[in-house]
Amino acid sequence: METLLNSRQIQLWRVAIYFIFALTGFAFASWVSRTPAIRDALGSTTAEMGVIIFGLSVGSIIGLISASILIAQKGGRFVMVFGLLVVSIGLLIVGISGSWLTNSLIVFIGLVVFGFGQGICDVAMNVEGTAVEKAAQKSLLTGFHAAFSLGTLLGALFGSTMTKSGISVPIHLSLTALVIVLTVLYLYRFIPADTGREAASDSFKVNRTKEYMAVWKEPRTIMIGIIVLGMAFVEGSANDWLPLIMVDGYNVSPAMGSVAYGIFVGSMTIGRAIGDKILDRFGRVIVLRASALLAFVGLIIVILSHSFVVATIGIVFWGLGAAFGFPVGLSAAGDDPHRVAARVSAVSTAGYLAFLVGPPFLGIIGEQVGLLRALIFVLIAVTISGLLSKAAKPIGKQNDLEMDSKVSNSLKL
Incomplete structure (x- = not known):
């Protein structure tokens, strides 16, 4: 600018x-x-x-x-x-x-x-x-x-x-x-x-299609794309399947299934509403790791619990964990102003691919083993996203790295 x-x-x-x-x-x-x-x-x-x-x-x-x-x-x-x-x-x-x-x-x-x-x-x-x-x-x-x-x-x-x-x-x-x-x-x-x-001079001399593809040769962009892919799968699986998961897995009424989905959306919205202050305080890497952990714990509770009330607690964790991955990944993709549109476009495409392909894939697996067990694949996705979260560290900044060091030192103590 x-x-x-x-x-x-x-x-x-x-x-x-x-x-x-x-x-x-x-x-x-x-x-x-x-x-x-x-x-x-x-x-x-x-x-x-x-x-x-x-x-x-x-x-x-x-x-x-x-x-x-x-x-x-x-x-x-x-x-x-x-x-x-x-x-x-x-x-x-x-x-x-x-x-x-x-x-x-x-x-x-x-x-x-x-x-x-x-x-x-x-x-x-x-x-x-x-x-x-x-x-x-x-x-x-x-x-x-x-x-x-x-x-x-x-x-x-x-x-x-x-x-x-x-x-x-x-x-x-x-x-x-x-x-x-x-x-x-x-x-x-x-x-x-x-x-x-x-x-x-840049806009017309450079082949934009090649430029779009070129950003996927960047290791950082690839890892951010995988983070967003996994976290979008976490969000999309709930958006498409959570009411049915509750109805089929917990034998509740469709109305209660809708209530469960409302709890998820409400939790995710609250997480996003307060997320900016949390990000400024702790940095992207810590927030992404924490959100992946929250989603993981929430999914475990939903998969293993036999009580609808207990499962709703897991849904709250699930929603809070799903709140950050997509926006934080896009923010990280926009760090470098050069090719910013290509990077954000590529990472957005990864996220939407998860939204479009992930839920049908979950339905196919759920048809064979049940929707609750199919959530294991969502667990795998969120685990991978959490493990790669360091890729979102701001370019040219040390905030997240310093925070990582402090956390590591505290764990050693």
Whole structure:
């Protein structure tokens, strides 16, 4: 960032990014809240709906891969604004085609558009978040991800209200799109225009695809990617399977399964809300090790316990442990301003790969040995992430290394 910003400008920039994170969560939850209505309108089976929803995954992956090129050429602000506008268009397509036109193919296309917008915005807002961290000289990315969780909660509540009020899907998703567009058009002025942008000589002479692949030759980036892959698997396994794990493994009602999931989400949100202060106090490495340990202990309790009440204690640990891996990994990927967009994009792709592939893999294993036993694979993933956590040590800083030394010396004593 060539332009020096004063404290008020940094504060406004920071607030704007909080809202950007919240808007992406709000948009995603708004779509999810109307999936039953869209499925019924289309008359789709569960399998057919699964194929339709796959459009979201296709668009997201394309967006994640494309984001570094767009950011390098246009800057993070442009990509975030463009991404959220594309998200709004995707919501309109899905709402109209899913309820009024009842055309499955157009819904699929709408979800590809929606996923692409989410994908490029996801990378851009994380690149922007790492830049705000550097300008403010404090850890902020975990708090930004807490804003995403809060936006998801608000989107779910808004969707529930629209559904109970009998508001049609197109009207609901159109209102959601309107909120997103008006908010982002107001906020963009507070965001610097050149975050992540590279000079024209670099931007056009270098093959961006090769540059994207080149970052995966860096040992530190590979290890950070593995950390995020494992921790995203920890988070994604709960998001997709926790209610069913409780229902099948503990013989509780679906309502209680939903309560268990609510406990997980609440714990993870609380962890992210207070995470920035913890990170500033103890450093990334210690926090990642502690979060991996918390998730490990929580999973052990859930796997071995025979009591639902005791299992909920494990779920709290699980949620707290899952809170840090993804945002801390992305923050670490953004340490070096050179190729920052490529690194954040690559690490984000690793995380989303875990979100997309991990839960189905868990379901296949769970079909053979039961979902509770299948969680052993999640234990393995979180253990590997914990063991590699030192890779997230800030470049050019000794905070985490000094903290490691203090901890090691105390253990020797």
